[in-house]
Amino acid sequence: MSYVHFPVIAVMSLFLGAFVCAIFGKNHDKLCKAVGVLDAAWVFALIALIVKPVVFDGEIISYWMGNWSPIKGWAIGIGYEIDALGAFFALIVVFTVLMSVIYSIRYMDRDDDIYNYYTLLLMMSGSVLGLVLTGDVFNMFIMIEIMTFTAVGLTCFRNRSFGALEAGFKYLVIGSMGSSMTLLGIALLYAQCHTLNMAQLASILVNNTTPTSVLALALMFTGLGVKAYIVPFHMPAADSYAVAPTSVSMVFSGMVNKAGVYAIIRLVYILFNTMDKGSMQVLLTAFGAVTMFVGVTMALAQHDFKRLLAFHSISQIGYVITAIGLGSALGVTAGLFHALNHTLFKGLLFLCAGAVLYATGTTNLDKLGGLSKKMPKTTICFLVGAFSIAGMPPFNGFASKWMVYQAAFEKAVEGGHIYFAFITVVAVVVSVMTLASFIKVTQAVFFGQCPIELQKTEEVPFSMRLPMWIMSALCLLVGVFYDFVNKWFLAPATNAVLNATNYIDKMMGNGYAAAAGVENIQVAPAAFSFWNPLTWLVLFVVVFAAVAIVILTGKKSRGAVLETAENVDGKYATFFGGEASPFSHVSGSDLFWGFKKDWKGYFSFMDNLHSGIVNDYALWVVVALAIVTVWFNVFMK
Amino acid sequence: MKMKDGIKTKNIIVKCGADSMLPFAIIFGMVVILFGSVSPGGGFQGGVCVAAAAIMIYLGYGTKTAKEAINMECIRVNEGIGAVIYVVLALIAVFMGANFCFNTLKFGQIGDMLAGGTITFMSYAVGYKVLTGVGFLLLMMLGMLGANDEEEEEE
Secondary structure (H helix, E strand, C coil): CCHHHHHHHHHHHHHHHHHHHHHHCCCCHHHHHHHHHHHHHHHHHHHHHHHHHHHHCCCCEEEEHHHCCCECCECCCCEEEECHHHHHHHHHHHHHHHHHHHHHHHHHHHCCCHHHHHHHHHHHHHHHHHHHHECEHHHHHHHHHHHHHHHHHHHCCCCCCCCHHHHHHHHHHHHHHHHHHHHHHHHHHHHHHCCCEHHHHHHHHCCCCCHHHHHHHHHHHHHHHHHHCCHHHCHHHHHHHHHCCHHHHHHHHHHHHHHHHHHHHHHHHHHCCCCCCHHHHHHHHHHHHHHHHHHHHHHHCCCEHHHHHHHHHHHHHHHHHHHHHCCCHHHHHHHHHHHHHHHHHHHHHHHHHHHHHHHHCCCECCCCCCCCCCCHHHHHHHHHHHHHHHCCCCCHHHHHHHHHHHHHHHHHHHHCCHHHHHHHHHHHHHHHHHHHHHHHHHHHHCCCCCCHHHCCCCCCCHHHHHHHHHHHHHHHHHHHCHHHHHHHHHHHHHHHHHCHHHHHHHHHCCCHHHHHCCCCCCCCCCCCCCCCHHHHHHHHHHHHHHHHHHHHHHHHHCCCCCCCCCCCCHHHHHHCCCCCCCCCCCCHHHCCHHHHHHCHHHHHHHHHHCCCCHHHHHHHHHHHHHHHHHHHHHHCC | CCCCCCCCCCCHHHHHHHHHHHHHHHHHHHHHHHCCCCCCCCHHHHHHHHHCHHHHHHHHHCHHHHHHHCCHHHHHHHHHHHHHHHHHHHHHHHHCCCCCCCCCCCCCCCCCCCCCCHHHHHHHHHHHHHHHHHHHHHHHHHHHHHHHHHHHHHC
8 A cells, every 4th residue: 555545544543543432432441542552653653654755755745535636727626735844743743642642541540431531632633633634724624623622622521620611611712713713714715716725725825915815814824823822812721731631731732732833834834925025924923922921921920830831832832933933944944843842842841740740639839849759750851851941952942942043043134133133032031931930840849848748659650651751862862963853854844834836736736836926935954053152152241241230230129128027928938037937848939939029010910911711812812813914914915 | 212101291282293293304314314415415414304303302301201212322322433434434445546535336327326336325424423423412402401490390
C-alpha cells in the first residue's frame, strides 16, 4: 500500500479507536487503555512513515476522497493535502497523543467511566490530526467543531471537582463563537469563490481582494484566534486547562492550541497570502506581544499550579504568533520551532503538575512544598521543563526564543521600525518574567519546607514517569542539536509556508498557480547564530543598563520605614519577623509579593477583566472581531 | 414495545394521537433512509424522523414510560456500531486500491434502491447512527425536562 493512504488511515484509526472504546469499553477499563495506547502508537508509526517523503524529500501528498479529482480546473471533491507544514504539525499531534495515553494508563486509575475519557480523547486527536492534514476549508471547520465539543467534554470530565462544569460552559460559549465566526468566514468565501478547496481558494484570492474576502479574512482570523487562545480570547483556556485531567491539559496545550496556530499560519500565509503586507505583520505581532505579556503577568499572580501553567501556555503561544507575524523566513522558522518546543516543555510541565496532583491530591501552591525529597525524579523532570520554558542555554527553549528575538530584531533593523524593536524588548522581558515565575513554582512545590500533610507522599509509578523522561530527553536533545532540527524539519516546513505555488500546483495541476498569478516568496534559508560575541556584549550592556536604572530609580525608598505586620495588611507581612507564630511557612506563591505590590494597579485592572462572567468574555470576542474587521478594512484594500 | 397494564397517561387524546402516529413516523423515517441515495432525503434526515418517535412516546406516556420502553444503553452502543460501519465501508476502497470513500460496490440499475453502490450502504450507516444518536440525545433531554414533572406527580 502506498504511503499516500497513510494520512487518511491515521485519522480514521483514531476515530475507529474512539468508537471501539464507546462500544466495548463500558466496564472494561483495561480494554480502553490497550486500545488507546495501541491506536496512538499505530498512528504515530503511520505519520512517522510519511515524514521521510514529505518533510525530508519535499514531496506534497495530494489525496482526493473517492477519487474525485478536479474537473476543468474546479475542485469538486474533498481533498487531503499534506505538505511539510502539515506533516510537521501532524508529527507534533501524534507525539502528544502517544505521550498522553501512556501517561493516562495509571493517571486515570482513580476515575470511573474512563471509556468516555478514551472515546473523547481519541476523537479529539483524530479531529486535530484531520485539521492539520486536510486541504479543504469546510472539512477543516468540521474538524474544528469536533475538536471544540470533545474538548468541552474532556474539560468537564471530572465534573465533581470544583469549577469543572463552569469551565466547560465558558469553553462551550467562547469556542462556539469562534466556530461560528470561522463558519461565517468560510460561507463568505464559498459565496465569492464557489470552491472550498484551499489550493484553489488561494489561487483565486491572490489578486482578488474584495470587501467580502476582507470580511471573510477578519472572521476567520478571529475565529481561529479563539482556537489558539490569543489574548482577548484566552479566558476559557485558563479555566479549562486547570480543571481538566492533567493528561488532557497536556493535550490541550500540546496540540489543540497548536491546531489554532496551524490554521492561522495556513490562513494568512497560504489562503490569503497576505503576510507581505505591513499592516498584517503589525496586527499579528501586536496580538502576539499582548498575548505574551498578559499571559506571563497573569501567571505571576496565580496560586494554582495548573492554572499558572495554563497562563504560561497562553504566553508561549504569544511568542509563536509574534514570530509567524514577522513575515520573514527566520520569523516563520522561529515560530514553528517554538511551537514544537512549547509542545515538548509545556507538555512536560503539565505532566509534572499531574504527577504532583496524583501524589498529593492538590495543585494549590500554598499547600505544597518540599516535594524534591519525596519525588526526586519528578523534580528533575520539572527542572528540565522549567529551564526550557525560561530559556536556559542548553535546552530547547533557549534556541527557539533566541531565534524569535533575532527574527524580531532583524526585522527592526531592516525596516528601521521602532515598533519591531519594541516587540523584541517585550519578548525578552517576558522571558525574564517566565523565569521569575518558574523560580516561584519550583520554590513553592519542590523546595522549601514540606507541610506535615505531605510527609507520606510517594513517587509516581513508572508508566507516568516514562513520558516525562522522554519529553525531558527531547527538550535537551532538541536544544543541543538545534541545527539538525532546523535542517531536517524546520527548513522544509518554512519553505512550505512561504511557497504557496507548490501547494496549489500539486492539488490543481501544474501551472495553475502561475496562471492565477500566485508568486512564491523567494527566501534564503534562515540563518541564525547563537554565540556571536558582539551580541553578547550588547546583551551585557543592556542588562547592566537595566540594573542601573532599577537601582537608581529605587533610591527614594531607601531608608524608608520598613513595612511590617503592624502598618500594612497581613498579606505582605509573611517575609518580616515579629510574628506571633514561631513557625511561619514562607509561601513560595508570594515570592514576588514586592513586584505584585508595585504593579497593584495593573493587576487589579487585569483582575477586573478576568471577571469570570461569560458575557464579558463573549463581549471581548466581539470587540476583538470589530477591531480586526476595522483594521483589515482600513489597511487591506 | 411491551405495554404493561396500569400505565398512567396524562390525556387520552394525546395518547391516542401518539399511538396512531408512532408507526407512521417510524415507517416514514425508514423509507427516507432506505431510498436516501436515490431520492430527496437521506440517512441523516430519515434518522431524525425515526428518532422523533421517542418524542411521541414521551408526549403520550410521560418520561418514566419512555425511559422504561427504550434501552438507553443499547442505543448508545448501537450509535458506535453505526459509525464503525461507515468507516469500514469507506476503508474497503483503500484496501481495494482506490482512494478513501471510493464507490467500490457497483451494481443495480439507475433508479434502483441499491444503485448508489457503496454510497447506499454508507447512507444506511449514517441513518442508523443518526437515529440512535439523536434518539439518545432526545431521551437525555426529555429525562432532564421530566425530572420536575415526576416530582409534581408524586406530590
